[in-house]
Amino acid sequence: MTRIKEKFAELNAKNEKALISYVMVGFPNEKSTISAVRGLVKGGIDIIELGFPFSDPLADGPVIQNASTISLEKGTKIKKFFALVKKIRKETDIPLILMTYTNILYSKGYAKFISEAKKAGIDGFILPDMSIEESREYLLAAKNNADTIFLISPNTTKARIEKIAKASTGFLYLVAVFGTTGVKSGIKKYSLDAIKNVKKLTKNKIPVGIGFGVSTPEDVKKYVKAGADAVIVGSAYLKLIDKTPQNQLESKIASFTKNLKKQTII
């Protein structure tokens, strides 16, 4: 059983839903990533997504784009990233997911990248531009090695949801809104309907997490109530990291996380 599956089983037993956070590594520097992760753990986060920057993040809104650019300018590299993951692994056993774009894995070779990431302590992958049609080699490389978390959208057809759910392990990532990451437009009825629909179609075989545009405890509460097994908060964390001085980062992130986490305990 992978760390991600264990985590969902553990939460299930406690009648809790998962809170998942996203932080871009190296934004604004490596030290702040370490502090942010410590704050997340202190605040009770369940799973952490670590964003690795890509030059052309076409599924991301302005906040993550900007974090990506800064991280690259600060010299974030794959080798340094794996070293950072190892450092984090020494402090916590929390599931770690790498979120980046297909080309980062492809250019090193899927198998090689995934096995090195796994060795460093990565448990799963989210690639927003990896479609199910192009995923054969990627899935083969990840099999029995790491979880492959695919995304679905409110406009994904029933047949595709079933197909994608089969290829996904760990959880299924439901994109809440039509749009890029971090777009704040209030919670839409179609997003809540999508949760119910996906939960029904997947018959509890795989947890369903919802993300994109989630930023407040109120948002988390509504999505949990609609039936989400996990709620993912990304851009809101990056905004907080951006405006918080380094010496307060750990405590600010911890208290922000605590407030969100409360909403996942039913």
Place this chain on the structure above:
Amino acid sequence: MRYPKNGKFGEFGGKYIPETLVPAIEELEENYLKFKNNKKFKKELDYYLKIYAGRPTPLYYAKNLSEKIGGAKIYLKREDLLHGGAHKINNTLGQALLAKKMNKKRIIAETGAGQHGVATAMACAALGMKAEVYMGYRDTIRQKQNVFRMNMLGCDVHPVKSGSKTLKDAINEAIRDWITNVENTYYLLGSAVGPHPYPVMVRDFQSVIGNEIKSQMKKINNKTPDTVIACVGGGSNAIGTFYPLVDSNSEIIGVEAAGHGLKSKMHSATLSAGSKGVLHGMMTYLLQDKEGQVTETHSISAGLDYPGVGPEHSYFKDSKRVKYHSATDSEVINAFLTLTRMEGIIPALESSHAIAEAIKVARKSKKSESIVVTLSGRGDKDIEEVQNYLKKHDKN
């Protein structure tokens, strides 16, 4: 025409896209397949291509240039004479008409130098639709005139300030817009790039170039040309020129922008110096660093300034059916000046890459041979750029 299974040209192409776009891409493919052989659609498109855009374009024998070089006869396929001044209108009319049939009320597009943006604005104006165009902030400064032209044609231009602020970032931003407004928006992509079915659709709409070359050369020589040459950025005029001729005996050469030289890192020669990767929804050759980060490009011609290339070109490179060469900025300026002075034709700097190659090939070939060069656009837009180059390099 051959239709690639699963959108793949060998290992290249495909659909590497966010899931939100899948229904839109599937709807597009379904409608494209439905309309591309529909008689009424073809008739309507033919009408606009002829009466509005000015097809067929002439195949001009460049007598002065050919005789001066003393080798093969050089023919120019005059896409520069089309409405708007470039081949781009072949594709924008086709796609805008398709969007209209699909009842899409909102058109978005990206543009580099502005040629595709202008051609989109024209096609949309003619067909009574509204377009919005994403353009890299740096390009809006370099090509101010085209921004004004688009505005006058009734089109909103959104400057893109992310990343390198050029064409690749304009494509990123157009895709982000599409993800956000997927239900009512048609993305009118300008080159033979992006996720399937764009590369094949743009190829088909541009293939009018190669098909006309074939029949025009048949009248002149009763055979296909010995050599065909076109410039390659994203590669739409090139694929349109090459595709109808890939089963012939013609030698086919694509010419990329070598900028300051292939070893300088200041170039856009994706096929000559790149490696395989995934960008903008497709697997293709890319200019990227060892970590898979896409690198910035340079070319004297804004239209070739792109770190990727159409996936079918990647396939033709690996299968060796097409040779991909390159021309440096300085060779391009020389070709530009030569054609302008010898034939009274001012070529676009993009097309001047193909002219530079044609001059090299002609020198080495016999008088009995024929070379067709696609002159993809006219050079009026580039006058300032050329003046600056000459001033800087003291060639006046």
